Amino acid sequence: MTVPIGEPADQRAELTGWGRTAPTAAEVTRAVDPAVVERAVAGAAGTGGGAGRGIIARGLGRSYGDAAQNAGGSVVDTTWLDSFHRVDLGSGVVTVAAGVSLASLMERLVPLGWFVPVTPGTRLVTVGGAVAADIHGKNHHVDGSFCSHVLDLTLVTPVGTRTVSPSSDPDLFWATAGGMGLTGIITAVTLQMIPVETSYVLVDTERAPDLDTAMDLMLTGDSAYRYSVAWIDCQSTGRRLGRSVLTRGNHARLDDLPARIRRQPARARAFSPHTLARVPVTPPGGLLNPLTVGAFNEFWYRKAPVRQVGRAHHMAGFFHPLDGIGGWNRLYGPRGFLQYQFVVPDDHGETVRRIIERLTTVRLASFLAVLKRFGPADPGPLSFPAPGWTLALDLPVGHHDLDRLLDSLDTMVLEAGGRVYLAKDSRVSPATFRAMYPRVDEWREVQARVDPHGILRSDLGRRLGLCTDRPSAPTADLPPADTPTADAPTTDIPTTERNPA
Amino acid sequence: MIDAVGRPQSVLVLGGSSEIARAIVARLVPARCRTVVLAGRAGPRLSEAADEARAAGADVVETVDFEATATSDHRELFDGVFDRWGDIDLVIVAAGVLGDQSADEHDPEATAAVITTNFTGPASAMVAVADRMRHQGHGRLVVLSSVAGERARRANFIYGSSKAGLDAFSQGLADSLVGTGVQVTIVRPGFVIDRMTEGMDPAPFSTTPGDVADQVVRGIETGAPVVYAPPVLRLVFAGMRHLPRAVWRRVPG
Numbered sequence: 001m002t003v004p005i006g007e008p009a010d011q012r013a014e015l016t017g018w019g020r021t022a023p024t025a026a027e028v029t030r031a032v033d034p035a036v037v038e039r040a041v042a043g044a045a046g047t048g049g050g051a052g053r054g055i056i057a058r059g060l061g062r063s064y065g066d067a068a069q070n071a072g073g074s075v076v077d078t079t080w081l082d083s084f085h086r087v088d089l090g091s092g093v094v095t096v097a098a099g100v101s102l103a104s105l106m107e108r109l110v111p112l113g114w115f116v117p118v119t120p121g122t123r124l125v126t127v128g129g130a131v132a133a134d135i136h137g138k139n140h141h142v143d144g145s146f147c148s149h150v151l152d153l154t155l156v157t158p159v160g161t162r163t164v165s166p167s168s169d170p171d172l173f174w175a176t177a178g179g180m181g182l183t184g185i186i187t188a189v190t191l192q193m194i195p196v197e198t199s200y201v202l203v204d205t206e207r208a209p210d211l212d213t214a215m216d217l218m219l220t221g222d223s224a225y226r227y228s229v230a231w232i233d234c235q236s237t238g239r240r241l242g243r244s245v246l247t248r249g250n251h252a253r254l255d256d257l258p259a260r261i262r263r264q265p266a267r268a269r270a271f272s273p274h275t276l277a278r279v280p281v282t283p284p285g286g287l288l289n290p291l292t293v294g295a296f297n298e299f300w301y302r303k304a305p306v307r308q309v310g311r312a313h314h315m316a317g318f319f320h321p322l323d324g325i326g327g328w329n330r331l332y333g334p335r336g337f338l339q340y341q342f343v344v345p346d347d348h349g350e351t352v353r354r355i356i357e358r359l360t361t362v363r364l365a366s367f368l369a370v371l372k373r374f375g376p377a378d379p380g381p382l383s384f385p386a387p388g389w390t391l392a393l394d395l396p397v398g399h400h401d402l403d404r405l406l407d408s409l410d411t412m413v414l415e416a417g418g419r420v421y422l423a424k425d426s427r428v429s430p431a432t433f434r435a436m437y438p439r440v441d442e443w444r445e446v447q448a449r450v451d452p453h454g455i456l457r458s459d460l461g462r463r464l465g466l467c468t469d470r471p472s473a474p475t476a477d478l479p480p481a482d483t484p485t486a487d488a489p490t491t492d493i494p495t496t497e498r499n500p501a
Numbered sequence: 502m503i504d505a506v507g508r509p510q511s512v513l514v515l516g517g518s519s520e521i522a523r524a525i526v527a528r529l530v531p532a533r534c535r536t537v538v539l540a541g542r543a544g545p546r547l548s549e550a551a552d553e554a555r556a557a558g559a560d561v562v563e564t565v566d567f568e569a570t571a572t573s574d575h576r577e578l579f580d581g582v583f584d585r586w587g588d589i590d591l592v593i594v595a596a597g598v599l600g601d602q603s604a605d606e607h608d609p610e611a612t613a614a615v616i617t618t619n620f621t622g623p624a625s626a627m628v629a630v631a632d633r634m635r636h637q638g639h640g641r642l643v644v645l646s647s648v649a650g651e652r653a654r655r656a657n658f659i660y661g662s663s664k665a666g667l668d669a670f671s672q673g674l675a676d677s678l679v680g681t682g683v684q685v686t687i688v689r690p691g692f693v694i695d696r697m698t699e700g701m702d703p704a705p706f707s708t709t710p711g712d713v714a715d716q717v718v719r720g721i722e723t724g725a726p727v728v729y730a731p732p733v734l735r736l737v738f739a740g741m742r743h744l745p746r747a748v749w750r751r752v753p754g
Contacts, residue, residue, distance in 0.1 A: 023682055335723065
């Protein structure tokens with residue numbers, strides 16, 4: 001394939017998600033400008049190199065599983081789309097290219113008094129990825145998920161480039177929110193930021209000696225806080241099962257800060273966090289085992305004050321504690337890790353307890369276990385958040401029964417009417433996925449409208465049965481005239497038997 | 502796709518009626534594997550293996566005629582399999598025969614037949630399959646080698662050398678696939694008590710198809726480049742390799 005002058009050549013690369021499991025190889029296209037994205041999508045539909053195996057966008061690669069991988073096909077590296085198109089400091093409405101990270105939004109706009117409406121536990125995600133996963137933060141019970149704050153987005157689809165807003169094309173907008181990139185490649189996003197006076201959060205910290213106390217405190221107290229999260233020790237058992245440290249807070253106003261910071265308004269709004277350390281190499285597996293994780297959990301619980309009120313914490317430390325350590329995902333060793341995050345409705349808090357009990361009985365060490373409450377869901381058919389409890393567990397791959405254990409957790413979550421988060425998932429089965437996301441057919445209808453030939457594909461989509469590479473499959477029934485994959489499947493294989501099904 | 506905990510959704514077996522392969526498929530289907538394509542010599546044993554996969558609950562179970570020695574057909578055959586059933590996550594290379602050493606070592610044609618079936622044929626098939634896996638950008642090749650290939654032994658050097666060739670070929674292929682999303686796992690079982698060894702006295706550390714399959718499934722999960730079954734043979738052969746030849750050639754078959 002000839003590359004236009006000034007355009008970088010594609011590069012075959014092996015990619016994984018943040019969990020560093022299940023690597024696959026794809027042609028990586030650097031999206032140095034939105035026109036490159038349009039050409040790449042057109043190319044994936046045509047006959048050139050990489051055609052026939054589809055295309056997907058990739059941002060900063062923080063999805064834990066296979067969402068931003070496309071084995072044998074094209075992956076568009078959108079981190080090159082990093083410009084700020086328009087910033088209205090009066091209203092807090094910003095339009096940025098999709099590859100802009102939440103970190104860079106914060107670094108530029110917090111000092112000017114505007115914060116992102118929703119941030120996950122890492123700021124190292126792109127705005128495009130935030131839309132595709134419809135991410136949530138510690139404020140979901142108050143503010144909802146990311147896409148509730150998106151005013152419009154530019155979406156490059158196989159049938160053309162569209163500007164989509166919740167009012168102009170609600171179906172496509174909400175299919176894109178949480179659609180894991182399978183409705184098109186987002187190139188720009190307009191976002192309503194929220195006003196802040198400082199870069200600090202006033203945090204109340206308290207220890208809860210067991211899970212019931214923690215859940216009670218959250219049920220009764222969360223409404224007083226914009227941000228709320230509980231860190232749970234998933235190893236303590238018996239009376240101390242699910243002992244937690246709750247950290248809840250609100251944005252600090254200038255008057256709330258200690259005098260030494262208040263005196264320097266620039267410092268009160270500063271946002272320039274540094275990486276404190278970097279994991280330089282991948283250590284051998286087994287570093288994070290029940291023993292070391294147990295010791296950490298004990299330390300973390302003891303270190304937390306029994307109760308502390310109104311302490312000013314900088315945003316970076318409060319929202320993104322792990323961003324201070326570059327490449328922390330390597331600590332899990334060469335086999336990597338996965339995150340299991342689910343949500344169950346409010347009246348199924350018991351499921352959370354049963355799942356934590358299961359983890360303690362198999363002595364599976366979860367280094368980070370985080371419990372949050374979700375508020376009302378947004379209309380996205382594949383959007384994850386729904387009212388109730390959400391628990392996120394980081395688990396090292398390697399325990400020989402991990403696969404069966406997580407399948408049994410899936411069953412418990414399903415029975416409670418819950419679901420797992422696709423941005424974290426790397427192992428759920430197609431049938432379980434369909435049961436957890438009953439509106440998937442509604443989503444597919446909208447998806448087929450912008451991608452009639454099934455060009456948008458990812459490994460996650462393949463694994464869940466949302467996309468296929470088989471030329472005989474229904475999605476390829478109406479291929480464009482110039483696609484060689486449209487040829488009838490080879491029929492001259494000597495077949496000795498046919499399955500009647 | 503093979504998921505984060507190593508479970509494939511589709512499998513192609515070369516040598517579909519192999520007992521070890523059947524035991525592997527029996528373990529993969531209840532996990533995530535929905536598509537099973539068994540390539541082998543048409544006959545009751547292949548249909549039996551297909552019935553077994555169906556009974557285990559696979560959605561799509563197909564058999565295709567595969568003759569390891571018919572190398573000129575391999576490209577077309579495997580292109581057809583990949584075109585028809587889509588991505589294949591896991592390919593198990595299980596075609597092989599033991600031969601009859603004491604008779605074969607005086608029979609040039611029989612010697613060539615064992616080596617073609619165990620080495621030349623599988624190597625040709627693996628080249629065809631590896632091209633498709635490289636193209637699809639993911640997958641795992643599991644190659645059933647043998648500890649007999651670690652060091653050729655007086656009592657079974659025709660079989661042993663054929664497995665040595667296959668093993669060395671697979672190591673090289675594995676290196677050529679680094680960075681392509683495709684990984685190779687070489688399996689070196691010891692004496693397996695099954696149809697192939699019927700009537701023979703089990704050697705020390707003998708194993709069963711089920712035990713080998715357990716080790717293979719674990720190897721797929723961990724991404725191990727080499728799997729011994731039973732695992733202790735890794736140590737045993739680390740020692741055996743250095744036995745003086747005068748001693749080694751007296752090790753009975």
